Amino acid sequence: MAFPPKLTLYFSPKACSLASHIALEESRLLYEAVSVDIRAQENMSPAYLKINPSGAVPALGIGDAVLTESHAILTYIADLAPESGLLPRPGTLARVRAHEWMNWISGTMHVTYRSIFRSQTYAGDEPHAIAAVREHAKKKLAKVLREVEDRLGTSDYAVGGQFSVVDAYLFVFYTWSFDERIQTKLPDRPRYAALAERVFARPAVRRVLARERAVRAYELPPSFAQALSEAQ
Missing domain, CATH: 3.40.30.10 (Glutaredoxin)
Structure with missing residues (x-):
């Protein structure tokens, strides 16, 4: 065996x-x-x-x-x-949609946040270039979040009605939208917020967040941070 x-x-x-x-x-x-x-x-x-x-x-x-x-x-x-059941089975359209989501998250969503948090990665050491990259990325982030909202539609999860690794990936960037370095008003995202709430409610997710925040107590959406604090 x-x-x-x-x-x-x-x-x-x-x-x-x-x-x-x-x-x-x-x-x-x-x-x-x-x-x-x-x-x-x-x-x-x-x-x-x-x-x-x-x-x-x-x-x-x-x-x-x-x-x-x-x-x-x-x-x-x-x-x-x-x-x-963390991904749909191979050969299905749902499986391909999951990979479509993850490619987009990695290649568009993550890059947009990185352009805000680590602008020098793209701008070099020139202060004016760093500021320009950061401001452009903040504007782009609003568009990216609206696209997530549209892509989610009416389903409980990103790929059909079941939790998958796509939802875990999206959850990361939902929490990042509360980072103090964003410093700009973001669009309402009720579908994305509801998805994040469903992911956060999962016991495995709470265990991981508690484990990671024991290493460094990073920011979370206020309701998530409060729930974890009350559970201790």
């Missing part, structure tokens, strides 16, 4: 690795979670650069192998635990 490989998730509190952390907890697979705090620059340590030379999180240790990039990791976790 084949046993699943040893899984080690390298995450940073509040980073996009939160989605992979949630997926692993939901999968009920055995795994170890190792904090690599980006704000403390632990991701640039020689030890971590041996694991992922780009210094990015998440990274997933799979036995002696390492997998990077959220989309790939989320897909791998879902397929390693198919009974969890």
Whole structure:
């Protein structure tokens, strides 16, 4: 009988690795979670650069192998635990829609937030260029959030009526919209908010948030932070 490989998730509190952390907890697979705090620059340590030379999180240790990039990791976790229903089955339109969502989240949504939080990644060291990138990204973020709202439609979850890794991925960026660095009014997003509430209500999600915030108590939407505080 084949046993699943040893899984080690390298995450940073509040980073996009939160989605992979949630997926692993939901999968009920055995795994170890190792904090690599980006704000403390632990991701640039020689030890971590041996694991992922780009210094990015998440990274997933799979036995002696390492997998990077959220989309790939989320897909791998879902397929390693198919009974969890974290992705629709291969060959279905729903499965393709899930990959469509994750590509868009990674290539558009994440990039927009990064342009606000880490404008120098795209602008270099020129202050005027940094300010211009940040302001453009803030305007674009409003458009991105409206697109999420439209894409969600009337379904309870992003892909049909069942929770999937797509919802975990979207949840990350919903929490990011409350970051103090945004400093701009964002459009109303009732469908997105309702989705985030459903995701937050899941016990696995609350366990992961509590675990990560024990490493660094990062910001959450006020109602989420209060619920976690009351549960302690």
